[in-house]
Amino acid sequence: MLYLKPEFVTSILLSYNDTMLKGKNILIGITGGIAAYKICTLIRLYKKSGANVRVVVTPNALNFVTKLTLQSLSQNEVFSDCFEINDYKPEHIALTESDIFIIAPASANTIGKLANGICDNLLLSTACAFKKPILIVPAMNTNMWENPFVQDNLEKLKNCGFHILEPDSGFLACGTNGTGRMREPDEIYDKSVEILTKNNFLSGKKILITAGGTKEKIDPVRYITNASSGKMGIALARNAQQMGAEVTLVSTFNADGDFENIVTPTAQEMETTVKSKLNEVDCVIMAAAVSDFRVKEYSSQKIKKTSSDTMTLELVKNPDILKEISDLKTNTKIIGFCAESENLIENAKEKIKAKGCDFLIANDISRKDIGFNSDENEVYILDKALNIKKLDKDTKNNIAKRILEEIFE
Ligand SMILES: Cc1cc2nc3c(=O)[nH]c(=O)nc-3n(C[C@H](O)[C@H](O)[C@H](O)COP(=O)(O)O)c2cc1C
Numbered sequence: 127m128l129y130l131k132p133e134f135v136t137s138i139l140l141s142y143n144d145t146m147l148k149g150k151n152i153l154i155g156i157t158g159g160i161a162a163y164k165i166c167t168l169i170r171l172y173k174k175s176g177a178n179v180r181v182v183v184t185p186n187a188l189n190f191v192t193k194l195t196l197q198s199l200s201q202n203e204v205f206s207d208c209f210e211i212n213d214y215k216p217e218h219i220a221l222t223e224s225d226i227f228i229i230a231p232a233s234a235n236t237i238g239k240l241a242n243g244i245c246d247n248l249l250l251s252t253a254c255a256f257k258k259p260i261l262i263v264p265a266m267n268t269n270m271w272e273n274p275f276v277q278d279n280l281e282k283l284k285n286c287g288f289h290i291l292e293p294d295s296g297f298l299a300c301g302t303n304g305t306g307r308m309r310e311p312d313e314i315y316d317k318s319v320e321i322l323t324k325n326n327f328l329s330g331k332k333i334l335i336t337a338g339g340t341k342e343k344i345d346p347v348r349y350i351t352n353a354s355s356g357k358m359g360i361a362l363a364r365n366a367q368q369m370g371a372e373v374t375l376v377s378t379f380n381a382d383g384d385f386e387n388i389v390t391p392t393a394q395e396m397e398t399t400v401k402s403k404l405n406e407v408d409c410v411i412m413a414a415a416v417s418d419f420r421v422k423e424y425s426s427q428k429i430k431k432t433s434s435d436t437m438t439l440e441l442v443k444n445p446d447i448l449k450e451i452s453d454l455k456t457n458t459k460i461i462g463f464c465a466e467s468e469n470l471i472e473n474a475k476e477k478i479k480a481k482g483c484d485f486l487i488a489n490d491i492s493r494k495d496i497g498f499n500s501d502e503n504e505v506y507i508l509d510k511a512l513n514i515k516k517l518d519k520d521t522k523n524n525i526a527k528r529i530l531e532e533i534f535e
Pocket residue numbers: 156157158159160161184185186187231232233234235236237265266267270
């Protein structure tokens with residue numbers, strides 16, 4: 127008699143009742159692993175939910191499943207060759223027009239190549255050009271799974287925003303017991319629904335994010351600035367856009383991304399832009415490091431060196447954009463950042479009270495491993511009631527995701 131665990135039955139029922147996949151474009155990538163046969167069931171689950179399924183395989187995957195089977199189940203052509211171009215667009219670009227890319231089973235070989243930007247087949251080239259979520263579902267022998275290179279490659283992918291559905295332990299096709307068994311098709315399906323739901327959770331929201339250190343001009347060639355790299359603001363903009371928001375990035379430099387980018391090098395230019403957009407957006411995240419002062423008199427000619435050993439620049443206060451937009455008490459949610467080199471929490475509490483914003487993200491710039499110019503960060507999120515939540519050290523990409531989840535949930 128077939129026995130199904132109750133949670134397994136619930137999961138299947140939930141999945142089949144799910145309508146959110148109707149009309150979604152699901153791209154499945156199959157690599158050369160024995161678990162490839164299970165992907166036939168996965169394709170059936172997506173087809174039943176009304177999704178459009180396309181399949182791309184590595185040449186090695188075709189040793190395990192046939193194109194004919196995959197084609198019949200997906201009711202679409204199956205892609206395997208980079209150079210078989212049917213349309214004006216190469217396949218690896220056409221296939222990126224999908225809502226999610228699920229690579230299952232993901233072999234150790236493909237995981238290694240993905241983590242190193244190698245594109246020597248259609249599946250890898252597609253993944254390299256893919257901007258929406260990618261779900262990696264590894265499956266391999268236990269010794270391969272435990273290999274430090276494989277683990278390092280997975281860690282690298284995780285840090286770059288790939289979703290990983292880690293393998294189960296149990297009896298493996300190679301006849302051994304251990305970790306490495308690919309997750310069942312219904313678990314892969316449920317994970318993809320979870321990613322797509324989360325991915326869309328900012329849909330309909332308009333978010334303005336500021337980034338970078340302002341450049342306060344002294345003369346045509348010199349300016350006063352600070353050590354902010356703008357990496358945190360860009361990570362927030364990319365993640366908000368990927369979660370479905372309409373994003374405007376107001377930055378002190380040109381930034382690439384699928385969002386509107388307005389370049390405002392100085393605090394005053396940033397203030398004008400942010401205020402003009404304040405009522406059009408649901409949220410403003412002030413991640414830019416805005417200079418507190420600017421020079422009183424800008425010199426339109428380059429200032430010449432003189433015989434004097436000293437030089438005095440008179441500075442005047444810049445607008446406090448965060449406080450000014452918070453004081454306007456609009457319906458727009460306002461999030462500020464604070465960079466402190468000492469007494470982080472105490473200073474952050476004082477700052478949120480003084481500025482009146484909805485949330486304050488505090489980070490410690492005295493540490494070399496996080497904050498300014500680093501790829502990693504560790505932050506504390508304070509709300510108006512002075513509740514504090516710590517987000518442990520992680521990549522700025524992952525911290526950005528967590529911040530957006532915290533402030534919008
Ligand atoms: C019968 C058989 C089963 C295999 N199963 C796996 C597997 O489950 N996971 C894995 O990482 N490699 C497995 N391999 C090795 C891969 O097929 C091999 O590393 C190949 O280069 C993967 O190519 P691809 O990543 O381009 O598909 C298997 C090989 C054979 C012959």
